[in-house]
Amino acid sequence: MIGRLYVQAVPTADLNRNTDWFTYPGVWTTYILILFFCWLLVLSVFNCTPGMAWTVVNLCHFVVTYHFFHWKKGTPFADDQGIYNGLTWWEQIDDGKQLTRNRKFLTVVPLVLYLIASHTTDYQHPMLFFNTVAVLVLVVAKFPNMHKVRIFGINGDQ
Amino acid sequence: MIKIPYLAALTTLFSYGLLFVFGQLRDFFRKIFDCWSHSKLQGYAPICLGLEDFYIRRLYLRIQDCFNRPISSPPDAWFDVVERVSNDNNKTLKRTTKVSRCLNLGSYNYLGFAAADEYCTPRVIESLKRFSPSTCSTRVDGGTTTLHTELEESVANFVGKPAAVVFGMGYVTNSAILPVLIGKGGLIISDSLNHNSIVNGARGSGATVRVFQHNTPYHLEKVLREQIAEGQPRTQRPWKKIIVVVEGIYSMEGELCKLPEIVAICKKSKAYVYLDEAHSVGAVGKTGRGVCELLGVDTADVDIMMGTFTKSFGSCGGYIAGSKELIKYLKYTCPAHVYATSISPPAAQQIISSIKVILGEDGSSRGAQKLARIRENCNFFRSELQKMGFEVLGDNDSPVMPIMLYNPSKIPAFSRECLKRNVAVVTVAFPATPLLLARARICISAAHTKEDLIKALEVISRVGDLVGIKYFPAEPKKQQLEESRVKFE
Numbered sequence: 001m002i003g004r005l006y007v008q009a010v011p012t013a014d015l016n017r018n019t020d021w022f023t024y025p026g027v028w029t030t031y032i033l034i035l036f037f038c039w040l041l042v043l044s045v046f047n048c049t050p051g052m053a054w055t056v057v058n059l060c061h062f063v064v065t066y067h068f069f070h071w072k073k074g075t076p077f078a079d080d081q082g083i084y085n086g087l088t089w090w091e092q093i094d095d096g097k098q099l100t101r102n103r104k105f106l107t108v109v110p111l112v113l114y115l116i117a118s119h120t121t122d123y124q125h126p127m128l129f130f131n132t133v134a135v136l137v138l139v140v141a142k143f144p145n146m147h148k149v150r151i152f153g154i155n156g157d158q
Numbered sequence: 159m160i161k162i163p164y165l166a167a168l169t170t171l172f173s174y175g176l177l178f179v180f181g182q183l184r185d186f187f188r189k190i191f192d193c194w195s196h197s198k199l200q201g202y203a204p205i206c207l208g209l210e211d212f213y214i215r216r217l218y219l220r221i222q223d224c225f226n227r228p229i230s231s232p233p234d235a236w237f238d239v240v241e242r243v244s245n246d247n248n249k250t251l252k253r254t255t256k257v258s259r260c261l262n263l264g265s266y267n268y269l270g271f272a273a274a275d276e277y278c279t280p281r282v283i284e285s286l287k288r289f290s291p292s293t294c295s296t297r298v299d300g301g302t303t304t305l306h307t308e309l310e311e312s313v314a315n316f317v318g319k320p321a322a323v324v325f326g327m328g329y330v331t332n333s334a335i336l337p338v339l340i341g342k343g344g345l346i347i348s349d350s351l352n353h354n355s356i357v358n359g360a361r362g363s364g365a366t367v368r369v370f371q372h373n374t375p376y377h378l379e380k381v382l383r384e385q386i387a388e389g390q391p392r393t394q395r396p397w398k399k400i401i402v403v404v405e406g407i408y409s410m411e412g413e414l415c416k417l418p419e420i421v422a423i424c425k426k427s428k429a430y431v432y433l434d435e436a437h438s439v440g441a442v443g444k445t446g447r448g449v450c451e452l453l454g455v456d457t458a459d460v461d462i463m464m465g466t467f468t469k470s471f472g473s474c475g476g477y478i479a480g481s482k483e484l485i486k487y488l489k490y491t492c493p494a495h496v497y498a499t500s501i502s503p504p505a506a507q508q509i510i511s512s513i514k515v516i517l518g519e520d521g522s523s524r525g526a527q528k529l530a531r532i533r534e535n536c537n538f539f540r541s542e543l544q545k546m547g548f549e550v551l552g553d554n555d556s557p558v559m560p561i562m563l564y565n566p567s568k569i570p571a572f573s574r575e576c577l578k579r580n581v582a583v584v585t586v587a588f589p590a591t592p593l594l595l596a597r598a599r600i601c602i603s604a605a606h607t608k609e610d611l612i613k614a615l616e617v618i619s620r621v622g623d624l625v626g627i628k629y630f631p632a633e634p635k636k637q638q639l640e641e642s643r644v645k646f647e
Contacts (some may be wrong), residue, residue, distance in 0.1 A: 009160040021593035026167030076212035
């Protein structure tokens with residue numbers, strides 16, 4: 001039955017091939033499903049409590065999304081002649097417009113992960129500290145005021 | 159409108175995510191190994207910044223054998239594909255001396271002029287002997303022969319405009335003309351799926367570029383009204399000039415442009431219309447004159463008509479057709495006319511002869527037969543593919559038909575399985591198409607016979623079952639319907 005469910009692919013007006021895939025249907029569901037399967041994987045490999053597994057998923061999610069959304073700049077192909085070379089992926093999506101639906105979704109995901117991780121570990125100490133640091137850094141990096149801001153010149157253009 | 163099965167969208171995103179993760183892991187380990195090895199170019203800046211060629215190194219090179227296949231015969235309905243082998247898992251490919259005879263479903267050979275033609279080829283050889291392969295000069299210096307003037311008149315007459323100018327290369331026609339027509343202070347509104355040559359020309363012109371949603375006239379109207387109301391970016395002054403750029407047939411979608419609505423909107427806002435008929439001139443329309451004839455638009459309403467000779471005429475080069483004053487202006491200012499070598503004389507003669515065949519001026523009805531055959535072929539092929547359950551894009555009467563594949567692993571699977579069965583198809587993926595929408599693009603030609611098409615349908619159906627791309631339910635064949643009716647009684 002699910003094999004016969006169709007969605008319309010509305011062609012976007014986003015010219016940046018690095019970010020236009022995020023406007024197509026199915027992206028949000030895939031993101032959430034990947035996080036859920038990573039949790040199952042961590043549980044089965046490490047044989048730990050569910051809370052520890054959510055903490056591990058939260059911290060890995062922090063490292064991976066910080067690196068790819070807020071650290072790496074430019075696009076992985078040379079067709080656009082480098083016009084996005086000074087912008088991180090987060091600054092490129094939706095053509096730089098702030099507070100769109102996609103951006104709001106991506107801001108809510110680390111918050112929800114934080115709530116799940118801290119709830120399932122019963123707010124115990126070393127895990128709570130790391131989870132809080134992770135969510136604070138990620139949410140601050142996604143504020144509209146932080147668009148194109150490089151603190152102390154870290155990760156700025158040469 | 160493309161209808162993606164939801165499961166296909168999820169699996170495609172997941173596959174690309176997995177490929178991306180593996181590519182990043184390999185890059186990470188490569189960086190560690192490279193720290194140890196000593197580089198000869200210490201102190202020099204790296205040529206690539208490390209992220210720019212990620213897609214080519216980690217995704218494209220894995221399936222490199224599906225692209226850039228060399229051929230060793232003219233691209234007729236059947237041609238010879240040179241086989242290649244790789245010893246290091248597709249990082250480098252070596253040509254062998256073996257060739258395989260394959261059915262050609264990838265060349266833009268719409269009217270069948272790509273191979274030797276009984277009218278065109280003798281005349282081309284004669285002009286080769288008379289004028290030599292190259293004029294060795296620009297048009298302005300010494301490169302305008304009688305063939306060039308005859309060609310420009312012939313093209314202008316064919317397209318339905320007062321005058322035309324011809325260039326040696328199709329890509330250059332777009333990218334060198336747009337900077338001349340419009341500059342800083344002007345506005346270019348182009349369709350979101352326009353060809354790379356138009357994008358390059360628009361960027362090089364210095365004008366502001368705005369994009370409207372593909373083939374959506376009401377969005378074009380919205381963008382036009384917004385831009386006219388706002389004016390130039392910082393000064394809010396009115397725009398010096400507005401040009402709307404659309405294509406006749408979009409090569410990746412196979413769709414026809416909604417030209418009547420777009421021309422009506424542009425007339426209302428007094429914007430110029432630039433129509434790129436690269437794929438439609440010579441292939442659609444009752445006498446082959448392109449989308450204007452097919453959709454009933456008066457050619458006087460389209461201000462600049464551009465086209466290329468590589469697709470339907472079997473030659474090379476591009477043209478711009480417009481009013482006499484426009485063409486005179488272009489001949490003084492366009493760098494492709496003033497500084498680039500003129501079109502090769504045998505190529506020009508091929509175009510003149512093929513236009514004569516299409517119009518029936520060679521004394522036979524082969525032109526009308528070719529046009530009828532390509533229309534029959536493409537309508538037959540498209541309806542058969544849709545009956546089998548493939549998702550085929552494009553309008554009726556358009557000789558370009560993309561078959562949707564979606565998953566990145568189905569691209570090499572489809573391509574290699576078809577090649578094993580001696581059918582050569584072209585597959586297109588990211589970044590030429592959006593990430594989720596990889597496709598195999600089939601170009602039908604008037605040179606394909608009914609048997610060729612039936613063989614192609616069998617092979618594609620078989621490979622489609624193997625690879626799993628029949629996303630829509632197939633229509634049951636008539637025999638099965640009658641059997642079920644008999645059983646019921």
